[in-house]
Amino acid sequence: MPALGRLRAFGGAALCLAAVLQINASAPVSVYAIVDKVILEPNETSPERVQVWGVFSVANSYRQSQYDEPVRGYLYYKLERADDRGTRAAWADLKKIAGTGEAVGFGGNFISKPGKVRKVSEKPKSPDVYPVGNPVVILGASQSGIVAQLKAVPRS
Numbered sequence: 001m002p003a004l005g006r007l008r009a010f011g012g013a014a015l016c017l018a019a020v021l022q023i024n025a026s027a028p029v030s031v032y033a034i035v036d037k038v039i040l041e042p043n044e045t046s047p048e049r050v051q052v053w054g055v056f057s058v059a060n061s062y063r064q065s066q067y068d069e070p071v072r073g074y075l076y077y078k079l080e081r082a083d084d085r086g087t088r089a090a091w092a093d094l095k096k097i098a099g100t101g102e103a104v105g106f107g108g109n110f111i112s113k114p115g116k117v118r119k120v121s122e123k124p125k126s127p128d129v130y131p132v133g134n135p136v137v138i139l140g141a142s143q144s145g146i147v148a149q150l151k152a153v154p155r156s
Helices: 003-025 085-097 141-152
Strands: 029-041 049-058 071-078 103-108
Touching: 029 085, 029 141, 049 085, 049 141, 085 103, 103 141
Parallel strands: none
Antiparallel strands: 029 049, 029 103, 049 071
16 A cells, blocks of 8 residues: 555544544533532532432433433432542532523533432432533533423422
8 A cells, every 4th residue: 555545544544533532522411400509418618419409301311312301309419439529520510500590411421320300309318429521511502402491390
């Protein structure tokens, strides 16, 4: 194979590999939400668990972009590791956005399952592991469909 042919073949293979890596790095979010309040447990300085209250549409299929209908309730999470600063930073971001009415996405669906939305009347127990992956992102105009669905869920 001439040198130019080998270079083109190598370049094509590198582009395919880069596309695969980019797809995995840009995993779909686990949860779309409008967050009303966040309760950090046992304290805000060094939380080990979090209750995130609001309206949620969670991924219903691991590693897919399929989501349940939005429902009101709360998510209850725990740290996967005690030294997980990234998760604590995401929880702090959720706390900052709470009560603003902004729709957000968070968690990585390729990393772990999103957890279950608990009913408002359900007592917090057996927290799910926080779905580490994507940071908390405010949804923009390109996600107007899910934003409208989240905002359409009535307050209880």
